[in-house]
Amino acid sequence: xxxxxxxxxxxxxxxxxxxxxxxxxxxxxxxxxxxxxxxxxxxxxxxxxxxxxxxxxxxxxxxxxxxxxxxxxxxxxxxxxxxxxxxxxxxxxxxxxxxxxxxxxxxxxxxxxxxxxxxxxxxxxxxxxxxxxxxxxxxxxxxxxxxxxxxxxxxxxx
Amino acid sequence: xxxxxxxxxxxxxxxxxxxxxxxxxxxxxxxxxxxxxxxxxxxxxxxxxxxxxxxxxxxxxxxxxxxxxxxxxxxxxxxxxxxxxxxxxxxxxxxxxxxxxxxxxxxxxxxxxxxxxxxxxxxxxxxxxxxxxxxxxxxxxxxxxxxxxxxxxxxxxxxxxxxxxxxxxxxxxxxxxxxxxxxxxxxxxxxxxxxxxxxxxxxxxxxxxxxxxxxxxxxxxxxxxxxxxxxxxxxxxxxxxxxxxxxxxxxxxxxxxxxxxxxxxxxxxxxxxxxxxxxxxxxxxxxxxxxxxxxxxxxxxxxxxxxxxxxxxxxxxxxxxxxxxxxxxxxxxx
Ligand SMILES: Cc1cc2nc3c(=O)[nH]c(=O)nc-3n(C[C@H](O)[C@H](O)[C@H](O)COP(=O)(O)OP(=O)(O)OC[C@H]3O[C@@H](n4cnc5c(N)ncnc54)[C@H](O)[C@@H]3O)c2cc1C
Ligand code: FES
Ligand code: FES
Numbered sequence: 001x002x003x004x005x006x007x008x009x010x011x012x013x014x015x016x017x018x019x020x021x022x023x024x025x026x027x028x029x030x031x032x033x034x035x036x037x038x039x040x041x042x043x044x045x046x047x048x049x050x051x052x053x054x055x056x057x058x059x060x061x062x063x064x065x066x067x068x069x070x071x072x073x074x075x076x077x078x079x080x081x082x083x084x085x086x087x088x089x090x091x092x093x094x095x096x097x098x099x100x101x102x103x104x105x106x107x108x109x110x111x112x113x114x115x116x117x118x119x120x121x122x123x124x125x126x127x128x129x130x131x132x133x134x135x136x137x138x139x140x141x142x143x144x145x146x147x148x149x150x151x152x153x154x155x156x157x158x
Numbered sequence: 159x160x161x162x163x164x165x166x167x168x169x170x171x172x173x174x175x176x177x178x179x180x181x182x183x184x185x186x187x188x189x190x191x192x193x194x195x196x197x198x199x200x201x202x203x204x205x206x207x208x209x210x211x212x213x214x215x216x217x218x219x220x221x222x223x224x225x226x227x228x229x230x231x232x233x234x235x236x237x238x239x240x241x242x243x244x245x246x247x248x249x250x251x252x253x254x255x256x257x258x259x260x261x262x263x264x265x266x267x268x269x270x271x272x273x274x275x276x277x278x279x280x281x282x283x284x285x286x287x288x289x290x291x292x293x294x295x296x297x298x299x300x301x302x303x304x305x306x307x308x309x310x311x312x313x314x315x316x317x318x319x320x321x322x323x324x325x326x327x328x329x330x331x332x333x334x335x336x337x338x339x340x341x342x343x344x345x346x347x348x349x350x351x352x353x354x355x356x357x358x359x360x361x362x363x364x365x366x367x368x369x370x371x372x373x374x375x376x377x378x379x380x381x382x383x384x385x386x387x388x389x390x391x392x393x394x395x396x397x398x399x400x401x402x403x404x405x406x407x408x409x410x411x412x413x414x415x416x417x418x419x420x421x422x423x424x425x426x427x428x429x430x431x432x433x434x435x436x437x438x439x440x441x442x443x444x445x446x447x448x449x450x451x452x453x454x455x456x457x458x459x460x461x462x463x464x465x466x467x468x469x470x471x472x473x474x475x476x477x478x479x480x481x482x483x484x485x486x487x488x489x490x491x492x
Contacts, residue, residue: 002166018163019163019164019165019166019209020160020161020162020163020164020199021160022160022161022196022200025160041159041197041200041201042197042201043193043196043197043267046264046266049266052269055240055269056265056266056269057266057269057270058266058267058270060200061192061193061196061197061267061270062192062196062270063166063189063192063196063211065166065168065211066192066211066213109265109266112265112266113265128265130264130265131263131264131265131266131267132264
């Protein structure tokens with residue numbers, strides 16, 4: 001077992017983990033942060049996306065020990081002042097989901113994209129979320145939601 | 159699935175990493191960005207007894223210049239794909255690397271995956287090996303006995319096999335700066351945006367007085383290792399820069415380009431491949447690089463010195479397809 005200290009969604013944790021524990025399993029099973037989900041075994045689907053020190057990563061493809069000393073933000077930590085994050089709100093309003101399984105990862109990847117590109121075109125959104133798969137929606141509303149979320153995030157910053 | 163149990167070392171210097179690797183014996187594995195290694199460990203296609211994590215070896219990260227105009231760009235093995243894409247020195251001296259790296263995987267994978275990891279993994283479908291080969295890069299390897307430098311032509315030994323010995327680390331890659339008027343382009347054919355190349359071509363061409371003075375062409379996934387399209391390169395050298403020369407250098411040279419000796423197996427197998435991937439040797443060697451060679455070089459002849467943004471080539475093939483029309487990718491389903 002190896003000891004790690006991480007900040008997750010603003011709270012500090014110190015825990016013993018096996019080196020083979022994936023970050024996503026640490027989040028879900030040890031911290032109970034089940035908002036982050038696992039959708040595949042091959043690092044393809046992006047459902048498990050979280051921010052590690054401010055960058056979107058697939059938490060199924062990072063070891064928990066690698067997050068030692070880092071700051072992790074999950075879908076459970078993005079709500080602002082008790083209200084939804086603008087990107088969550090946009091997914092909700094534009095119906096950017098059906099079953100919702102891909103949604104946590106989609107939202108975390110989208111916030112990361114907008115951090116680099118505050119006003120992405122439709123094409124840039126499609127490229128930006130290429131690491132996230134949705135089996136339900138056909139992506140149309142997801143893309144719209146990301147663009148609206150981006151607009152609201154720009155507004156929020158002004 | 160989760161990986162099989164392993165011992166974990168997190169060195170902070172190259173020397174410590176070499177010691178940990180030596181102590182771990184032949185079942186030890188280096189962990190760079192983990193974007194190839196962790197998936198194969200999850201599927202239990204690799205089960206190292208010891209994992210040596212390079213993430214904290216900060217001396218392996220970053221890009222610097224060495225020497226003057228005829229010097230080199232030195233890219234640390236642990237420089238992430240996303241750092242490569244935004245690096246000003248790479249944009250200035252070797253835009254081909256940034257352009258190809260931008261087509262690798264997706265944002266999340268590019269945040270973790272590293273330049274050195276992608277080269278050490280030596281997947282023939284990986285985008286960076288052909289680029290390193292086209293740019294005549296040199297690989298600096300550190301081992302218990304010191305450092306040695308291996309040219310790209312000798313680094314890629316066979317399918318997923320490099321010149322790295324069990325107890326060696328890839329430390330950095332030196333990319334010679336190109337003097338003169340060069341144009342570069344990476345043309346990638348892939349079915350799914352985040353997935354691997356079906357085939358791809360890395361081309362760099364030097365123009366002089368309306369002629370092609372020199373051409374360097376690297377081929378992705380057209381053999382067990384990245385290849386140089388030497389026959390096409392020879393056909394282009396000295397030709398008038400124009401569509402005719404490009405046409406002549408493509409289809410007619412196919413045999414010459416692919417008739418490269420299958421290298422001797424030596425060195426180590428970095429780890430099992432992408433699950434389900436097949437060695438491209440036999441069944442893939444017939445795949446024709448013609449179209450790619452023609453497109454990539456045509457691009458250059460018409461826009462010498464142009465620096466189109468990375469997504470250019472690949473994006474054109476994927477932009478016209480809505481995301482939902484893409485095949486569901488899997489690591490092994492190319
Ligand atoms: C969904 C997905 C899509 C992808 N798509 C593409 C793509 O389109 N094109 C592409 O080129 N790649 C693609 N990749 C692979 C990606 O580029 C990886 O980052 C890369 O292949 C490996 O780099 P890494 O730093 O993650 O290495 P790791 O996974 O950590 O290591 C890979 C191998 O190299 C060895 N190694 C790593 N660093 C060193 C070193 N410094 N010295 C000695 N040995 C070392 C390791 O021991 C291991 O065997 C994809 C990956 C995923 C998960
Ligand atoms: S669960 Fe992480 S990419 Fe699918
Ligand atoms: S809403 Fe069901 S997978 Fe995206």
